[in-house]
Amino acid sequence: MAAAAALAVASLLVPGAATAATPAPxxxxxxxxxxxxxxxxxxxxxxxxxxxxxxxxxxxxxxxxxxxxxxxxxxxxxxxxxxxxxxxxxxxxxxxxxxxxxxxxxxxxxxxxxxxxxxxxxxxxxxxxxxxxxxxxxxxxxxxxxxxxxxxxxxxxxxxxxxxxxxGLNTVQQMHTPHPLPRGPQQSTCATGACTGGTTPADLWSVYEQPAAHTGAGQRVAIFGNGATDGVITDLRAFEKHFGLPNPPVTVKHPAGDTDFADDSGHVEWNIDTQAAHGMAPALGGLDLYFGTDLSDADVAKVFSRYTDDQDSPRQASASYGECESVPVVSGILNNSITNPQPAPPVAQGLGNALDTTLTAITRQAALEGKTIFSSTGDTGSSCPVVSLPVVGAGNGVLNQGVPITNSPASLPYVVGVGGTVLYTDGHGGRAREYGWTFGGGGSSLFTPAPAYQQGTPGLTIPCVTAPTSVCRGIPDVSAQSGDVLGNGYDIVTNGELTDGGGGGTSLSSPLWAGMWARIQSASASAPQGGLGFADFGFYRVGKNPATYARDFHDITPTDLGSGLPSTNGAYPSLPGWDYQTGWGVPRVGGLMCDLAGAC
Known part of the structure; x- marks a missing residue:
């Protein structure tokens, strides 16, 4: 199905298409x-x-x-x-x-x-x-x-x-954050069976096999966002108090030229990011909030650049927002069919963005500096967020929109794209079931070739429509709990109140991974000399080796063992090994510490 979609787009590459006017000398x-x-x-x-x-x-x-x-x-x-x-x-x-x-x-x-x-x-x-x-x-x-x-x-x-x-040549194109999940009961209060509802930090320490000997000391995590931060920090302190966590310093960093930070519309999202990251690395040395005025493409570029340019910036960051990947100008027919789908969406949600060329350069620099930016793959399944529509009765603003291109920045070559899973524990920190989330973003870019570290990955098979002999970049790289639209997420504090399971979507999965990567880096003897480098290098190295893969990742099975239904996000099912729904799967942090950080 996915390959057919790619071929359908490729068939639009016809000669004689309209070209741009010749510019002045x-x-x-x-x-x-x-x-x-x-x-x-x-x-x-x-x-x-x-x-x-x-x-x-x-x-x-x-x-x-x-x-x-x-x-x-x-x-x-x-x-x-x-x-x-x-x-x-x-x-x-x-x-x-x-x-x-x-x-x-x-x-x-x-x-x-x-x-x-x-x-x-x-x-x-x-x-x-x-x-x-x-x-x-x-x-x-x-x-x-x-x-x-x-x-x-x-x-x-x-x-x-x-x-x-x-x-920045328009004032409408911008990144988008998903809507929060509804509230549910805590999984840790379930007595028997597969428990629904919210997970706690301790639940995920157990399920994702995070050793108590290494908990993030000496590491910091960066969170990318926009607007007001006072309420986010206040809620973080309440979260820490509730779960008995330390209070690491929080530093707010703004791009040069930005002065208005009154926007509070992303408050819940930034709560998820900060509380998920710290929850996974309880001894974290600090959180750095790189916040711009808004989520316009120009301001997002400034935030990414500020992080990359800071010599002392954290070695891991999370960006829980996105928009459709850039669609290159190939032919008039191709671009009209992709960027103007019918029925017509609002202009702001037309496909493609103008930012990928800029962010590709910035994130390549970050990778060279040994920094890893994790980014959510989106909450629209095997499509990008063309239109945000609510699932009936859910209100999470998620729906597969059937357009086979990926979410950016998660699909950029030097960003770790993080997909989502639905996790049911046994109430005692054990995994009862975990399967790929129906609306977890994932799929193949149609235009960005697979980077060198991803080439040769079993399961990565879809060619680029602009270069049919090249296999294209596939996401996610890895996954973690996202929950589903029923409140089966992560416990967070918002406006001073604990919302059981209220943190969810792949915008939860990304900061969970940023926190766990900080925890892994804290175990490395090379941490003072620059750390472990860009995380995907290590993930694909151990993932391609069957022995280390079994030790370092929990593979998400093609079938939800509880319901017997296939695990799929629309066009892409979960398969053994790497796949377009959940990547390599979810972490076994102790194994990754052993194989990547040498802490066995």
């Missing part, structure tokens, strides 16, 4: 126009003074060298780089960055930040300046998404600056 076009824009009503030119925020990405000079260094790290021939070493070896030349900054300022834009490697430049300015700079109209629109601004033509940029991407 000296300028090159970037294929960056909001998907689904034709569904909104254009009300004319945007107000000249309307504020806009953009991030421009410059090509780093030696991407092949970066990949070679990553290959050396993967095979144990090199260790993670410091930020300074990365900048010296791979950074954009200062003269190129200075020329790009001068160009940005030529129409009145204000440069607010430049990344350490000088490849990410953020700038603010009025719509009139953005329109002039990128040689595209910026119009105002109304639609199902409300009022927003967007460019109506492909942006054009100087060809000699090496600009590969720009984000």
């Amino acid at each position: 000296g300028l090159v076009s970037l294929h960056n126009v909001l998907p689904g824009l034709s569904k909104a009503t254009d009300t004319g030119a945007a107000p000249a003074a309307a504020p806009m925020h953009v991030v421009v990405t410059l090509q780093r000079p030696d991407v092949a060298g970066e990949e070679a260094m990553l290959d050396a790290q993967r095979n144990g021939r090199a260790t993670p780089m410091s930020v300074g070493a990365f900048v010296d070896r791979f950074g954009v030349p200062a003269a190129t960055a200075d020329a790009a900054k001068a160009w940005l300022g030529s129409t009145g834009m204000r440069v607010v930040s430049v990344s350490a490697a000088r490849d990410q430049i953020a700038a603010d300015g009025p719509a009139s300046a953005v329109s002039q700079l990128f040689a595209t109209p910026i119009d105002a629109f109304t639609g199902q998404d409300g009022r927003f601004l967007a460019n109506t033509a492909e942006p054009r940029v100087p060809g000699d600056l090496g600009i590969t991407n720009v984000v």
Whole structure:
């Protein structure tokens, strides 16, 4: 079914398709126009003074060298780089960055930040300046998404600056977080049988075989989010008190230029992230909250960049949000069928994003620095979140939408994509049942080739539609408890009240893994020298070896042993070994500590 979907898309690659207009001399076009824009009503030119925020990405000079260094790290021939070493070896030349900054300022834009490697430049300015700079109209629109601004033509940029991407040319495209799960009873209170309801940190220490000798000491976890943090920290302290955990320091870090942090709409999500991560690593040395103003593509890019550029940032982070992966411009027919599905969704949920090129560069740098970003694969099964619709009676905003592309940033090559499982314990910390969540995100990217560490994985078989001889990136890489839409999640505190099982979705699975990876790293003798490096290198190394795989992961079976029903997320079933629903499965942390950290 999945392969058929990919072939159906590939069949749209026909000759004679429409191509972009030739840009003016000296300028090159970037294929960056909001998907689904034709569904909104254009009300004319945007107000000249309307504020806009953009991030421009410059090509780093030696991407092949970066990949070679990553290959050396993967095979144990090199260790993670410091930020300074990365900048010296791979950074954009200062003269190129200075020329790009001068160009940005030529129409009145204000440069607010430049990344350490000088490849990410953020700038603010009025719509009139953005329109002039990128040689595209910026119009105002109304639609199902409300009022927003967007460019109506492909942006054009100087060809000699090496600009590969720009984000922020519209005010509607952004990451999305899922809705919280309803409340249920605690599994630890169940007397017999397979218990439904919420799990506690201690339940997961037992089920995922987390040794008491190593609990995260000396490690920190980063959480990516936006908006207000005071309530999140207050609820974290209440969670810690309830479960008898220490109170590690919490540090809030904002991207340069961001000043408004009043948005509290993601409060529950950030509660899940902080409380899941700390729950899995009770001796954690601290939590760093990298929070922007909002979840717009431009601000998310700034958050990722701030984390990557911090020399002392935690070696593990969690990003529990996403949007459909970028759809490259291949042909007019292909892109119209993918980015304008029928029935027409709101413009903001049209397929594809403008951010992947930028985040690919940032996350590759993070991996070279030995940092691991975990990200939820989404709560829409084998599709990406085109439209957020509630399951009847559940209210979790989850539904498989039938479009066979993946959730980003989880599907980026140097991000660990984390899928979800439904876990039933026996009430005493044992596993009664665990199967792949029906709405857990997973599948094959249609456009991003499998990175070197993933190549040769049994079960990874789906080719890219843009390169049929290449197998494409598959997610998830690993999984952990997500719960289901019935409140079978993780206990969290929100607004000072314990919500049994109220933390769920793959946005729970991701920070659980960030906490468990911190715990694994705390067991490593190399922790003071840079840690274990990018986690997927280790996961695929032990996963491809049958002996270490059995010791390090609990494989999710093709059938839910309790109901007898197949474990599937729509197009993809759970299979022995790695699969497109649950990746390698869920961790046996003690085994991973032994095989990756040498703590046997």
